[in-house]
Amino acid sequence: MATPSDGSIFRRRSLFKAAGLGAAGAAGLPFIAACSDIESGSGTAQVQTGFDFLPEYKEWKLPLEPDLVGEPPNHPSGFTSYPETVQAVTDLPSGTGTYELTVPMWGEAPSRDDEYYATVNEAWGGTVVHLRHSDGNTYAETSQQWLQANEFGDAIQIFSWMLYAHPNFRETVVNSFYDLTDLLSGDISDRWPLLASLGDEVWARAVWSTDPEDPESARIFGIPGSMLGGTQNAMFYRTDLLEQLGMEVPTTTAEVLEVARAFSDDAAGKWAFLGSDWLTPAWFGLASGDGWAYIDGKLVHNSERPEYTEWLEFRRILHDEKLQHPDIASGTLDTKQLFKAGTSLFQQDGMTFWSEYTDWVNSGEAPGGIGTLGAIAVEGRTPLVHAKADVEGWVFLNKDLSQEQVEELLDVANFCSAPYGTKEWELLEYGVEGTHFNYGEDGTPVYTDLGVSVVQAPVNYKTFSGEVQKFLTGPPAMVQALFDQNAALKEYFEEDIWAGVRVEAPAAFTAAAQNLQDQENDVAYGRAELSEIPAMVETFLNNGGEEGREHFTAVYESLHGE
Amino acid sequence: MAALQTSVPGAAQAPTERPRVKRKRTVGQRFRHDWPLLLLTLPAMAQLAIFFYWPSAWNVIAFMDYSPHRPFWENPIVGFAWFGRLFSDPYFLPALGNTLKFALAQLAFVFPLSIVLALVMHSVVSTKIRSLFQSVVYLPYFFSWVLVVTVFVQMLGSDGLVSNLLLQSGGDRLTFMTDGDSFVFLAWMQWAWKDAGWGMIIFLAALASINPSLYEAAAVDGAGRWKRMWHITLPGIRPVIVLLLILQLGGILTVGFEQYQLQRDSVGFGATEVLDTFVYYRSIIGPQSESFGTAAGLFKGVIGLILILIANNVAHRLGEQGIYQKS
Numbered sequence: 001m002a003t004p005s006d007g008s009i010f011r012r013r014s015l016f017k018a019a020g021l022g023a024a025g026a027a028g029l030p031f032i033a034a035c036s037d038i039e040s041g042s043g044t045a046q047v048q049t050g051f052d053f054l055p056e057y058k059e060w061k062l063p064l065e066p067d068l069v070g071e072p073p074n075h076p077s078g079f080t081s082y083p084e085t086v087q088a089v090t091d092l093p094s095g096t097g098t099y100e101l102t103v104p105m106w107g108e109a110p111s112r113d114d115e116y117y118a119t120v121n122e123a124w125g126g127t128v129v130h131l132r133h134s135d136g137n138t139y140a141e142t143s144q145q146w147l148q149a150n151e152f153g154d155a156i157q158i159f160s161w162m163l164y165a166h167p168n169f170r171e172t173v174v175n176s177f178y179d180l181t182d183l184l185s186g187d188i189s190d191r192w193p194l195l196a197s198l199g200d201e202v203w204a205r206a207v208w209s210t211d212p213e214d215p216e217s218a219r220i221f222g223i224p225g226s227m228l229g230g231t232q233n234a235m236f237y238r239t240d241l242l243e244q245l246g247m248e249v250p251t252t253t254a255e256v257l258e259v260a261r262a263f264s265d266d267a268a269g270k271w272a273f274l275g276s277d278w279l280t281p282a283w284f285g286l287a288s289g290d291g292w293a294y295i296d297g298k299l300v301h302n303s304e305r306p307e308y309t310e311w312l313e314f315r316r317i318l319h320d321e322k323l324q325h326p327d328i329a330s331g332t333l334d335t336k337q338l339f340k341a342g343t344s345l346f347q348q349d350g351m352t353f354w355s356e357y358t359d360w361v362n363s364g365e366a367p368g369g370i371g372t373l374g375a376i377a378v379e380g381r382t383p384l385v386h387a388k389a390d391v392e393g394w395v396f397l398n399k400d401l402s403q404e405q406v407e408e409l410l411d412v413a414n415f416c417s418a419p420y421g422t423k424e425w426e427l428l429e430y431g432v433e434g435t436h437f438n439y440g441e442d443g444t445p446v447y448t449d450l451g452v453s454v455v456q457a458p459v460n461y462k463t464f465s466g467e468v469q470k471f472l473t474g475p476p477a478m479v480q481a482l483f484d485q486n487a488a489l490k491e492y493f494e495e496d497i498w499a500g501v502r503v504e505a506p507a508a509f510t511a512a513a514q515n516l517q518d519q520e521n522d523v524a525y526g527r528a529e530l531s532e533i534p535a536m537v538e539t540f541l542n543n544g545g546e547e548g549r550e551h552f553t554a555v556y557e558s559l560h561g562e
Numbered sequence: 563m564a565a566l567q568t569s570v571p572g573a574a575q576a577p578t579e580r581p582r583v584k585r586k587r588t589v590g591q592r593f594r595h596d597w598p599l600l601l602l603t604l605p606a607m608a609q610l611a612i613f614f615y616w617p618s619a620w621n622v623i624a625f626m627d628y629s630p631h632r633p634f635w636e637n638p639i640v641g642f643a644w645f646g647r648l649f650s651d652p653y654f655l656p657a658l659g660n661t662l663k664f665a666l667a668q669l670a671f672v673f674p675l676s677i678v679l680a681l682v683m684h685s686v687v688s689t690k691i692r693s694l695f696q697s698v699v700y701l702p703y704f705f706s707w708v709l710v711v712t713v714f715v716q717m718l719g720s721d722g723l724v725s726n727l728l729l730q731s732g733g734d735r736l737t738f739m740t741d742g743d744s745f746v747f748l749a750w751m752q753w754a755w756k757d758a759g760w761g762m763i764i765f766l767a768a769l770a771s772i773n774p775s776l777y778e779a780a781a782v783d784g785a786g787r788w789k790r791m792w793h794i795t796l797p798g799i800r801p802v803i804v805l806l807l808i809l810q811l812g813g814i815l816t817v818g819f820e821q822y823q824l825q826r827d828s829v830g831f832g833a834t835e836v837l838d839t840f841v842y843y844r845s846i847i848g849p850q851s852e853s854f855g856t857a858a859g860l861f862k863g864v865i866g867l868i869l870i871l872i873a874n875n876v877a878h879r880l881g882e883q884g885i886y887q888k889s
Binding site: 332521 | 739
């Protein structure tokens with residue numbers, strides 16, 4: 001259950017007081033090291049606790065207890081059985097408006113005419129919300145332009161991982177989106193009981209400050225998504241293919257290479273890996289996010305650590321020994337299809353791929369089965385697993401909407417916050433019975449082909465607002481495996497040194513980091529030599545890396561009172 | 563007695579010869595006289611104003627710390643600070659270098675190819691072969707760069723048709739599409755396939771304007787095929803060649819975008835980064851402000867203008883028409 005943050009270890013005022021930053025305030029630390037008179041893009045930091053204007057927390061009692069009780073958010077609870085669903089929203093609002101919501105879409109966008117949309121629209125009270133699908137692969141970058149041009153319809157969904165492409169997001173948020181504070185502050189449980197039960201920890205993550213100089217200007221600007229914790233990504237492998245090799249699931253980087261060598265056959269068109277760029281740094285103990293770790297009393301960037309070279313050497317081995325697809329660098333491969341076809345053994349992906357592949361297997365569309373590699377580390381070292389408790393994203397409403405329109409959309413958000421075990425959740429998640437899903441023998445919903453193409457899409461109404469509590473759900477065997485995995489991995493979860501603050505890096509740091517990433521790929525794909533690593537790190541540090549360190553250090557010291 | 567008439571009859575009454583003064587018409591008079599013509603130009607002027615001059619005026623944000631979220635007049639003036647940041651960026655000069663490299667490669671290897679294609683086409687007598695030839699070289703221009711790159715990947719990629727044939731015959735895969743060192747050659751092949759046919763069209767039009775009797779007279783005088791080309795054909799299309807050359811020089815820092823952006827991941831940013839992709843990754847989808855991108859765009863524009871003026875001046879000095887007739 002999401003809990004209010006009254007007991008947080010620091011308060012936003014003390015945060016800045018401790019840093020000696022005075023009125024720099026909750027919205028942003030003072031701009032650091034700007035280029036002459038240029039002040040924009042110097043980085044900000046937004047604390048996420050201690051607000052007194054959030055919706056008053058009122059518990060909405062869950063209709064049932066989970067079968068597997070974990071320690072949310074990093075070790076979520078789960079259900080291995082499918083319950084009788086109950087109605088969550090009993091006092092149905094009456095909505096008449098029509099709205100456009102821009103959402104990312106990976107794959108082919110489903111038809112807007114499908115019964116799913118009309119049924120859901122009717123179920124939440126008549127408000128029509130059209131989804132404006134946009135290519136998920138480029139959504140993070142392109143959404144920046146739509147936002148600045150105010151061309152995103154009535155609302156837009158932004159996932160929290162997409163903020164890397166929005167360097168001045170605070171400025172965008174406070175200028176483009178509707179300020180929800182007046183509508184949501186205080187007791188909202190009468191009209192929006194499910195939103196009221198999300199808790200301070202969730203709502204605080206939807207706060208930005210309108211004036212970086214004024215700590216009192218913090219306001220609620222978004223409808224937060226579900227609070228996620230634990231591992232969000234994994235290196236999946238085909239269990240059937242590994243069995244054919246007669247090998248055990250690898251636990252060290254050396255064993256991974258051993259399995260990869262056994263599987264790969266370049267001439268036969270088989271390669272163990274498709275991609276390894278963003279998941280494998282953890283195998284070498286490198287930090288997540290912007291790449292900062294607090295070591296020996298200071299912030300050290302991944303690129304300054306010896307493990308960084310080890311990681312690039314590992315990736316280079318995959319290239320040199322032809323253990324990865326030769327065209328992987330192009331970024332144009334349909335990796336899921338290649339994985340499904342058995343062309344590759346491993347697939348780095350988000351955790352939702354587990355249920356996606358399981359559904360394919362259940363419908364006979366894909367062979368074998370999948371599992372995830374656990375905590376991989378260099379032999380003899382303690383593994384590190386990237387995990388972070390955070391909201392998955394936000395739906396932001398256009399500032400040009402009227403108050404009545406915003407209230408109507410909050411009605412919709414309240415409906416979409418219904419958790420597992422409710423009729424609302426079932427409708428949003430599986431669609432219409434007989435059309436998009438049927439109950440299986442064990443009573444669990446199973447998608448029809450239409451359901452797979454329309455409802456199973458990773459983004460639609462399901463993610464309009466956060467669920468009261470997010471559980472592990474789906475095929476029982478998969479839920480059990482996921483639950484066990486989180487239980488096994490949680491001791492290796494990376495400590496979040498930025499917990500309680502949202503940091504926007506300086507533009508120069510972000511630009512230098514982008515170039516560094518490009519150069520990492522040059523080394524990994526054989527376009528540059530390993531001996532060039534020191535030079536590229538030096539270039540990174542001199543052209544934004546050090547500026548980033550200064551900014552992140554100021555935030556870190558403020559946060560940890562050093 | 564009648565007085566002796568010394569003057570030509572009627573001369574005394576003739577008005578004194580005055581220098582003819584061309585009366586300057588007022589703006590109002592000129593407007594009343596020319597309004598139908600002005601009306602005809604109105605759509606073009608509106609189009610230019612809306613889509614060219616108005617956006618061009620926004621170049622002023624290169625000198626501001628611009629944010630789209632505040633009123634225009636509240637954006638602080640920062641002088642040349644963005645230009646300073648642009649020139650001190652360690653990846654700006656490599657991008658500029660790549661841009662010039664690709665521009666010169668286009669000038670040296672694609673521009674002449676279009677002329678050669680036009681000459682070959684002009685010499686083909688059979689209408690059927692001519693139509694076929696025209697379709698083959700001209701059609702790829704209408705393909706998008708996505709399609710062009712995809713075709714090349716499918717044919718010449720590491721997992722493409724040729725690579726698999728080589729593998730079957732005991733050879734190794736091609737690494738052609740992922741090799742930064744040979745990217746200029748790859749780019750040239752793509753330009754040649756996609757753009758050379760289009761460039762040919764203008765030269766063909768110029769060739770059509772050459773009087774055929776010149777060829778006949780030269781042939782009668784014993785001039786062979788090469789002599790006729792050297793002394794008639796090439797001089798005939800020289801003004802067009804010079805004009806296009808000057809225009810190409812003006813756009814020397816605009817070598818395209820999609821071709822490089824699409825192959826950036828495969829080949830690496832070091833080999834493919836040109837000014838337009840640099841701006842895109844730094845400013846459009848990157849962390850730097852719009853002002854940074856505008857400063858880079860302005861830099862390109864100024865360099866292009868200077869090159870056009872120089873090239874045009876040189877053309878005039880060599881007796882060519884250039885981009886306008888020197889009065």
